[in-house]
Ligand code: SF4
């Protein structure tokens with residue numbers, strides 16, 4: 001786990017001044033589907049409005065410059081980008097990158113470009129589009145932080161899949177390992193296709209609070225992911241993990257059991273969607289029946305293909321679970337049956353339910369329960385027993 005520490009930052013940077021009340025955030029889109037923008041505006045804790053209205057105590061108000069959400073257009077929209085790229089904005093700013101960085105050299109060979117925003121005049125006075133990669137490079141030099149949003153920006157993602165014609169890569173690939181923002185941060189990466197909106201806004205606010213000298217030091221892993229969001233596997237937070245442990249597996253989509261045999265990579269994938277939900281605490285892949293296809297991981301999509309087929313490692317792990325799980329789950333069912341009875345019902349030898357017949361425990365079950373209770377109350381008296 002790579003930790004940025006205050007001492008490290010102090011050597012290379014200064015934190016934001018105490019009296020800063022506003023921080024600009026420039027959203028730059030490369031090769032993307034705009035899904036990360038949609039995800040961000042769906043965030044609820046905190047919401048984009050919380051950031052832009054400055055309602056989070058201690059956090060500077062965020063002035064958002066977003067090509068889709070902005071109300072202004074043309075040069076009045078582009079002007080702050082131009083100033084920031086020249087280091088003349090006169091206010092601190094962060095750069096938020098969505099989408100892959102395309103190899104514009106390839107496009108230029110045929111006189112085109114892959115993705116861009118605004119234009120500069122060429123030597124003939126003709127307008128030429130400014131590629132997104134150029135904006136990122138120019139602005140990164142002066143930015144307080146560069147935050148890559150979504151798997152395309154963090155690792156390359158779908159546009160960088162095998163066979164792509166664009167030579168697409170990530171923001172980290174573009175800026176290189178030696179890159180540090182003006183306040184000493186390497187590129188921060190929030191992966192996901194699309195990431196949960198809350199992961200985006202929470203990371204932005206954590207970085208801003210820290211840079212403002214108010215929040216705790218955020219911890220990032222060796223790939224620049226917020227460690228508190230991406231430190232655990234999907235599997236550990238999955239609502240179906242109990243089925244996995246007891247060796248019960250879905251045979252087809254729509255089944256309620258563990259989805260590993262219909263293509264879930266959750267045991268190895270770092271993602272918190274099952275705990276956090278997709279939007280406003282609701283949804284999330286396995287919660288709604290979808291196997292994990294590894295969309296937060298640098299190897300996505302090629303390393304997880306073909307989708308919806310049993311991952312090879314499952315042959316070992318799920319079969320072990322099947323063997324141990326069937327034994328464990330039968331023992332648990334016996335314990336569960338006895339815990340579903342009151343002391344009175346045990347004494348009466350009958351459960352007076354009008355909803356259905358509850359079978360009395362067999363001799364074997366009674367013996368097993370007797371042995372179980374011996375262990376349970378080995379070190380403490382059983383309720384109702386005489387204490388010696
Ligand atoms: S559905 Fe996937 S993440 Fe959930 S328990 Fe099964 S393997 Fe793990």
Ligand code: SF4
Pocket residue numbers: 192193234269270271272273274285286291292293294295296297
């Ligand atoms: S559970 Fe898997 S597919 Fe779903 S968001 Fe997380 S990494 Fe992506």
